[in-house]
Amino acid sequence: MTTTPAPESAAGDAVSGSAPADDFLRLDQQICFSLNAASRAFGSLYRVVLKDLGLTYPQYLVMLVLWEHGELPVKKVGEHLRLDSGTLSPLLKRLEAAGLVRRERSARDERSVVVGLTDEGAALRGRALRVPRRIAAATGFGLTEINDLRARLDRLTSTLDAAALEDFPDRG
Amino acid sequence: MTTTPAPESAAGDAVSGSAPADDFLRLDQQICFSLNAASRAFGSLYRVVLKDLGLTYPQYLVMLVLWEHGELPVKKVGEHLRLDSGTLSPLLKRLEAAGLVRRERSARDERSVVVGLTDEGAALRGRALRVPRRIAAATGFGLTEINDLRARLDRLTSTLDAAALEDFPDRG
DNA sequence: CACAATTAAATTGTGCACAACTAAATGACG
DNA sequence: CGTCATTTAGTTGTGCACAATTTAATTGTG
Numbered sequence: 001m002t003t004t005p006a007p008e009s010a011a012g013d014a015v016s017g018s019a020p021a022d023d024f025l026r027l028d029q030q031i032c033f034s035l036n037a038a039s040r041a042f043g044s045l046y047r048v049v050l051k052d053l054g055l056t057y058p059q060y061l062v063m064l065v066l067w068e069h070g071e072l073p074v075k076k077v078g079e080h081l082r083l084d085s086g087t088l089s090p091l092l093k094r095l096e097a098a099g100l101v102r103r104e105r106s107a108r109d110e111r112s113v114v115v116g117l118t119d120e121g122a123a124l125r126g127r128a129l130r131v132p133r134r135i136a137a138a139t140g141f142g143l144t145e146i147n148d149l150r151a152r153l154d155r156l157t158s159t160l161d162a163a164a165l166e167d168f169p170d171r172g
Numbered sequence: 173m174t175t176t177p178a179p180e181s182a183a184g185d186a187v188s189g190s191a192p193a194d195d196f197l198r199l200d201q202q203i204c205f206s207l208n209a210a211s212r213a214f215g216s217l218y219r220v221v222l223k224d225l226g227l228t229y230p231q232y233l234v235m236l237v238l239w240e241h242g243e244l245p246v247k248k249v250g251e252h253l254r255l256d257s258g259t260l261s262p263l264l265k266r267l268e269a270a271g272l273v274r275r276e277r278s279a280r281d282e283r284s285v286v287v288g289l290t291d292e293g294a295a296l297r298g299r300a301l302r303v304p305r306r307i308a309a310a311t312g313f314g315l316t317e318i319n320d321l322r323a324r325l326d327r328l329t330s331t332l333d334a335a336a337l338e339d340f341p342d343r344g
Numbered sequence: 345c346a347c348a349a350t351t352a353a354a355t356t357g358t359g360c361a362c363a364a365c366t367a368a369a370t371g372a373c374g
Numbered sequence: 375c376g377t378c379a380t381t382t383a384g385t386t387g388t389g390c391a392c393a394a395t396t397t398a399a400t401t402g403t404g
Contacts, residue, residue, distance in 0.1 A: 031307075031308075031318055031321075031322050032214060032218065032229070032233070032307070033233060033253070034321075034322045034325040034326050034329070035210060035211055035214055035325055036211060036214075036229075036233070037254055037325070037326075037329045038207060038211075038325040038326075038328050038329045038332075039207055039208060039210075039211035040254065040361075040362095041328070041329045041332040041333055042204060042207055042208075042332060043361080043362095044332070044333075044362090045332050045335060046204065047362085056388095056389065056390080057204070057208075057390090058389085058390060058391090059389095061204070061205060061208070073352080074352075074353065074354095075351090075352060075353085081205070082209055082212065083390095083391080083392095084353095084391090084392070084393095085352070085353050085354060085355095086353095086354080086355080086356090086391075086392060086393080086394090087390065087391055087392070088353090089353065089354055089355080090354090090355095090389080090390085091389080091390075094389080109351095109352085109399075109400075110352095110398075110399055110400085111351065111352040111353070111398070111399045111400070112351095112352060112353085112399095113352080113353065113354095135203075135204070136203075137335075138331070138332055138335035139328060139331060139332065139335075140328075140331040140335075141328070141331075146203055149203075149206075149324055149328070150203050150206045152321055152324075153206040153207055153209070153210040154206050154209075154210075155312075156210050156213070156311060156312075156313070156321070157206070157209045157210045157213045159310070159311060159312040159313075160210075160213040160214060160216070160217050160310055160311065161213055161216075163217060163309075163310035163311075163312075212391075212392095215391080215392095216392090219392085219393095228358095228359065228360080229360090230359085230360060230361095231359095245382085246382075246383065246384095247381090247382065247383085255360095255361080255362095256361090256362075256363095256383095257382075257383050257384060257385095258361075258362060258363080258364090258383095258384080258385080258386090259360065259361055259362070260383090261383065261384050261385080262359085262360085262384090262385095263359085263360075266359080277383095281369075281370075281381095281382085282368075282369055282370085282382095283368070283369045283370070283381065283382040283383070284369095284381095284382060284383085285382080285383065285384095
């Protein structure tokens with residue numbers, strides 16, 4: 001579980017034999033699983049930390065966007081978070097039911113629904129200020145290391161997005 | 173979007189003012205969001221690549237485990253993937269309905285359900301061999317870089333797990 | 345102005361993650 | 375042997391992600 005053998009013999013050439021492909025399959029399991037596991041481990045930690053704010057992790061992300069940008073149409077919130085209305089509509093309804101946000105149709109454009117903070121939602125920010133520090137501490141990483149990891153992940157994300165668009169151009 | 177200002181002035185001391193905490197909140201958004209986004213971008217890519225195998229991403233992970241280890245009780249599958257029966261039971265039923273795995277109660281221990289591959293499930297491995305290469309290519313990362321990222325993520329995961337256990341010791 | 349194309353939310357349906365709980369089998373111990 | 379704690383799957387309920395579809399408003403064009 002330390003420093004994988006790394007089947008570099010098969011790194012550059014086409015799939016010829018069978019053994020290198022096996023290694024790739026095992027490696028693939030490790031990579032995709034590592035990311036998946038890290039994401040879920042983060043989720044578990046946030047679940048604990050956010051419990052007394054009464055927020056789930058995706059709800060917290062939405063609140064972060066609103067705290068930073070003020071009121072926004074659902075569309076814009078979705079652009080910030082890479083989420084569509086299929087995910088956001090029910091989530092925002094739950095935040096509204098919790099009294100943290102209000103949602104109202106824009107007068108200028110009746111298609112658009114503008115999401116804003118209630119007083120309670122704005123006040124919650126004060127209690128949220130201590131969240132990042134607890135999370136950062138739990139990672140055991142320093143700021144530099146965190147920023148480095150973030151940069152790699154962001155690069156990975158945009159590369160993956162680009163690759164997905166090549167295979168599947170009919171996507172927004 | 174390049175090299176964040178990094179509010180290192182507030183890195184070591186307690187939250188005194190307001191501005192540094194604001195920065196932390198913004199930073200937190202970036203970190204957790206980056207991981208979340210990368211995980212979902214990976215998911216989208218796998219969704220496309222796995223489409224003609226008829227597998228979802230979590231189902232693919234289960235198949236990887238079975239291809240590598242042969243038949244296993246549900247419990248063991250869950251240990252490999254960090255998933256409990258609440259997630260695995262319905263997932264395995266879908267794989268069984270698809271004709272890829274069979275599930276049968278162990279004779280030795282009637283509590284345990286052993287999951288094994290059908291001929292069709294074993295045969296699917298052949299078509300899956302080309303998946304890792306497509307994924308690796310899409311990341312735009314070399315093997316070294318992938319392994320490095322994986323190592324960081326694994327370290328992050330175990331640190332996060334340990335931190336969660338400190339806050340919440342009643343967890344397996 | 346009329347009408348087609350586009351856009352924004354919402355809805356529907358499928359599948360995953362996870363907490364909480366249930367049911368059944370096993371194992372330990374008096 | 376009987377009883378109780380533990381273990382293993384499964385079930386239920388909540389919430390998120392995402393594809394596909396629907397509805398309504400807006401924009402563009404003739």
